[in-house]
Amino acid sequence: MTGIVGAIVEAWDELRIHKLRVLLALIGVAVAVCAITGITAAAQMMNQAVKEQTERSGGRATTLMVSAYPTGSVAPTGEQYDAEFTQIVERYGVEYASRELYSQLTFRFPNGAQPVQVQAVDVDYGVMRRVQPVQGTWFAEADADRFAPAVVVNEDFLELLGVSDLSGHPTVMLGGKTPVRTTILGVVATQWEGEGPTAFLLYDHFTRWASPDVQYGPVVPNLSLWVPPEMADELTELVRRDMSAGLPGTQTDVYQQGGGFDVLEGGARWVITGIGGVALLLGGLGLVNIALVTVRYRIREIGIRRSFGATSGRVFFGVLMESVVATVLAGLLGVMAAIVIIKNIPVERIFGAGLQDVPPFPLSAALVGMACATAVGALAGLIPAIVAVRVKVIDAIRY
Amino acid sequence: MALLELTDVTRSVRLPDDRILAILQGVTLSVDAGEHVAVVGRSGTGKSTLLNILGLLDAPTSGEYVLDGTPIGRLSGRARARRRGDDFGFVFQQFNLLPGRTALENVAAPLMYARGKTFWRRFTLAAQMLDRVGLGDRLDTMPDKLSGGEQQRVAIARALVRRPRVILADEPTGALDVETGGEVMSLLDEIASESGAALIAITHDLAVAARAQRHYRLAGGVLLPIVLNAPGQVTEWIGDLPVSAPLATAVPITLEEDRA
Known part of the structure; x- marks a missing residue:
């Protein structure tokens, strides 16, 4: 002990x-460990950013987009679609599902009525597409029971309304056959310059209160299902079969969206690991070099320690430990530096959008960095330790 | 039973041209616990080799070395290292303090190889030892800020901190002036006597050697007992020999170059 x-x-x-x-x-x-750990963590963050971007536009992995367009002159009614969608969701126990349809509705703004692109969705849509309101909130389950419709609008909509925030609980008139006052629950960011006003409406509110613009074309709802990726293929077939049987006279399509994307996949991973490895090797070689010079410089000291009763084993272990303790410290510093750097990355500026689920600093990367540092320390210490043990005590003392 | 006993010990080395050089020949020496022994001899006569063999830093080519009843030849390298740490304290001519470490850290250094309580209390023990050699106020001083005499006192404290049974001093005053050398030797004698440790000093300084109870002369690798400074006599180097003469007719002190 x-x-x-x-x-x-x-x-x-x-x-x-x-x-x-x-x-x-x-x-x-330290720099090498920082690089290995930092790059791994940054790549994970980049993965997450890319993934979230993809999921915003195409849904999470894996989203089944189900559509059934009428092929003939007779189209199924909204109720028929609803009944079929509900059956499918219940039959396959899909946890997150949303009916979706695009339409155009007229809203009354202070400077006059204006048609607005509207997307009618279910509450789950918010989770499935990672909708992040910049103000207010997304729909909640209870919103379906409101006595008047509620909307989540984009920033252009709000601007057109002449309102800067939701503190005054703004409302807006939804035009149509029976105009109704709608409450604005939340605001999402405008997607692109000049997007114009858009709004999300709950699907049930849409069927109850909206009078779609007939010129916009027939309103055919789609169904989005967020299913486990490993079941996606099987469910695609089953849902297609069920829909075709349940909604005769329609062309049923089911396609998968929202595949994962790994920037560290394949070659990139090897390149990054290789760069880190080379950096670590260079650091290790520097350490061997300096440790060797130092051992020669310290031969007398080693001799003196032998006179105190240090065994060869102790001298070997001592010199080896110096290197290991040093690299472990350096590794620790490297990992800490990587954490500081990663935590201070301006995510929004680099990746274009803020991260909703910021991945925690990868423990595995930190552990790998530490393990590499320790291994390099042990290897770098080995040669000087052997030199130290081979020193002749008598010569060492006279040195 | 003697504390350490060399019987017919030889030490030789093979030279690069394959000749064998005998450094020690048939050395027989017995030292009891607490005894003070001096070995005198000119440079290159094998004094340091003898000390290294005694201190288990080197092994004899032939002959037997028994330390406190244990034949050393039968011990493993590890066991020898342990005995070296436990039983011996070294005082070197060049002090050999560890650079970059304070006086306290230097004295505590041998205790790093001790076990149990001694290991954990190493700084307390080292401070006590430094206090004993009169450097209680210089604990945190670096060796290069100490005078030669102070450095050797730190070295003495370091040699004694593990309470060794034998102190091996290799030219302990070699790097000091006469006065400081005398003070350091007095201290060494005193502390060695206090702790009951045997003191074996090798030196070419007859005044230092004269402090011991028994004296030996090493010349050409052969160890012979001699008498230094018998009552009414002084001893002087005459060539390779320390020669005693009556005080009144003492040979004049010869200069170094005259001796050669």
């Missing part, structure tokens, strides 16, 4: 005394 503690204390003392030397040798190791 005291042997091990003694060796570690001795190693620490050596590092303390040769601070500058150690510092110089370790910068390389």
Whole structure:
């Protein structure tokens, strides 16, 4: 016990005394560990950003987009669509599903009525497409029971309304056969410059209160289903079969959206790991070099320690430990630096959008970095340790 | 039973041209616990080799070395290292303090190889030892800020901090002036006597050697007992020999170049 503690204390003392030397040798190791850990973490963050972007537009992995367009002159009614959609969702126990349809509705703005692109969806749509209101909230389950419709609008809509925020609980008249006052629940960011006003409406509110513009074409609802990726293929077939049978006279399509995307897949991973590895190797070589020079410089000291009763094993372990303790410290610094850098990355500016689910700093990357640092320390310490043990005590003392 | 006993010990090395050089020949020496022994001899006569063999830093080519009843030849390298740490304290001519470490850390250094309570209390023990050699107020001073005499006192404290049974001093005053050398030797004698440790000093300084109870002369690798400074006599180097003469007719002190 005291042997091990003694060796570690001795190693620490050596590092303390040769601070500058150690510092110089370790910068390389720390930078390499920082690079390996940081790059892995950054790639994970980038993956997440890309994934979230993809999911916003195409749904999460894996989303089944189900549509049944009438092929003849007779189209199924909204109720028939609803009944069929409900059956499918219940039959396959789909946890997140949303009916979706695009339409155009007229809203009354202070400067006159204006047609607005409207998307009627179910509450689950918010989770499935990672909708992040910049103000207010997305729909909740209870909103379906409102006595008047509620909308989530985009920033252009709000601007057109002459309102800057939701603090005054703004409302807007939804025109049509029976105009109705709608409450604005939330505001989402405008997707692109000049997008114009858009709004989300709950599907049930749409069927109850909306009078779609007939010139906009027939209103055919779609169904989005968020299903486990491993079941996606099987469900695609089953849903297509069920829809065709349940809604005769329609062309049923089911396609998958929202595949995952891994920027660290394949070659990129190897390139990044390779760069980190080379950096670590260079750091390690620097360490071997300096450790060797130091051992030669310290031959007398090693001899003196032998006169205190240090065994060859202890001398070997001591020199090895110096290197390991040093690289572990450097590794720790490297990992810490990587964390600081990653946590301070201006995500929005680099990836174009804020992250909803910021991935935690990858523990695995930190552990790999630390393991690499320790291994490099052990390898770098091996040669000087062997040199130290082979020193002849008598010569060493006279050195 | 003697604390350490060398019987017919030889030490030789093979030279690059394959000749064998005998450094020690048939050395027989017995030292009891607490005894003070001096070995005198000119440079290159094998003094340091003898000390290294005694201190288990080197092994004899032939002959037997028994330390406190244990034949050393039968011990493993590891066991020898342990005995070296437990039983011996070294005082070197060049002090050999560890650079970059304070006086306290230097004295505590041998205790890093001790076990149990001694290991954990190393700084307390080291501070006590430094206090004993009169450096209680210089604990945190670096060796390069200490005078030669102070450095050797730190080295003495370091040699004694593990309470060794034998102190091996290799030219302990070699790097000090006469006055400081005398003070350091007095301290070494005193502390060695206090702790009951045997003191074996090798030196070419006859005044230092004269402090011991028994004296030996090493010349050409052969160890012979001699008498230094018998009552009414002084001893002087005559060539390779320390020669005693009556005080009144003492040979004049010869200069170094005259001796050669």
